[in-house]
Amino acid sequence: MSKKKLHITVEDNIYDTISDLADQKKTSIQEIVNETLSQYISRINEDYEDDDSRFKFIDLFAGIGGMRIAFESVGGRCVFSSEWDKYSQKTYFSNHGDLPDGDITLIDERTVPNHDILVAGFPCQPFSIAGVSKKNSMGRNHGFMDKTQGTLFFDIVRILNEKRPKAFLLENVKNLKSHDKGNTFKIISETLREMNYDISYEVIDGKSFVPQHRERIFIIGFDKDYFGNEINYVFPDLPRSKIVLSNILEKNVDDKYTLSDKLWNYLQNYAAKHKAKGNGFGYGLADLNGTTRTLSARYYKDGSEILIPQKNKNPRRLTPRECARLQGFPEKFKIVVSNTQAYKQFGNSVVVPLIAHLAESIINHIDKMEYIEDERVII
Incomplete structure (x- = not known):
């Protein structure tokens, strides 16, 4: 097969990841680039073909892809991922065949593919009450965008606001509710509700699935613009693990x-x-x-x-x-x-089977609400 030369410039962290993979596979950087481009083109072509996945999702603050494994296990298809750490990118690429986009603060939300569910295990940072008060004193309308500006949660808000997925799953440490004297969680929950998402949250211990005491808070939201006001989501019951x-x-x-x-x-x-x-x-x-x-x-x-x-x-x-x-x-x-x-x-990762359990409950609830709506239309 004839070949043509292509000159490309990449960021340092991407080059380091490709170079490391070439060393591991005992091949050349050129072969890794060829393989990666071939896989990427194949995925693009798939977008124009029939898609038999149950739903599409995006994987933000992706780490090494624990959330991705969970959502794929219940029939989802990941159409976009973002992770800034170069070592996590390397592990993610080796296991999923995708190199996540880097710094989420530099990603244009308009370029993110359409998706049904957004998933993110985001870092928690304090929000500035002073910043909001200052804007009020200047007669400026801060809204949910300005309230979250300067935090990484803001980048989730940008994407939710632009793409309006049917649902989302956010994961964080259990102390999120008390972080910054409760101010952080107050702004997060108010912001999501202002965007017309119905939210439910619960602290869940991963020991129901693995032999580890690991409590994390999960925030699940459904788009009221799409489903209406009767959401009524309830977190699923947990199994009793027999694994020690x-x-x-x-x-x-x-x-x-x-x-x-x-x-x-x-x-x-x-x-x-x-x-x-x-x-x-x-x-x-x-x-x-x-x-x-x-x-x-x-x-x-x-x-x-x-x-x-x-x-x-x-x-x-x-x-x-x-x-x-x-x-x-x-x-x-x-x-x-x-x-x-x-x-x-x-x-830094998640309990994968717990996320899969929640993912299944989310998609089942979406199916249930859409079935009820279809029945209303028929009647």
Whole structure:
């Protein structure tokens, strides 16, 4: 096959990702670019063909794609993703074949493809009451756009306002409701309602699906412009998990994950010092027949929140693969970054089967509301 030269310029982080992938696959950068462009063109062509997916969704603040795996597992098709961290982009590309768009603040909302559901695990930041008050004093109408300006939530608002998806799922730490003395959640909920979305929210523990105590707040919204005022969404019941920690542990683990005497002594002394002061700070020696503490992005530092007891040995950290399992990622999920980055990525991710459970409830509720509307039209 004849070939033609094409000169392209890419951002540094994209070049680094492509270069790393070329090294992993023992091929050239040119071959990676060719393969990526071929996949991209194939996806564009698919847009003009019959699409048998149940719904389309976009994946914002995508991380390594935990939300994507969940929504695809119930029949969704991802049509757009955004993630700024270059290491997460690398993992995302290796597992999903898409390189997410970078900094969401630079993305023009008009270029985002149409979609049915928006999903996002966004960072929480304080909103400036002073900024809103200043605009009021100047006689300027701030509205929901100005209220959220300067925060990453604003970028979700821009896209919701422009594309009007039927529904959305937002995920955050459980303390979002109390963040900044409740001001953050107040503005988020008021903003979404001002945009005429009916919202429901609930704090859910991932231990119903994985052997990990992990509480997160989920905000689910439905477009009242599309569905009308009778939304009546109720969060689904949760199953009772029978999986315990020992079920997800690897059989043969390298000694490099075992804590050194120096680190183990430090953690024990640290815990003893705080216990004497009446504090509960300290390491967490996990119950193999139960659930762990919450896996955090700082796990790479000392692994102290989840330590695995070992017979006649110091305890050990979880391996990156065990962290993936603790979050419910499938075994085929590729870990293509350093252990440090892998710990950060899984610690920042979501409990995949929990998200899939919510995704199924959202799409079922959409189907139910659209069926009721169809029946009204027929009558």
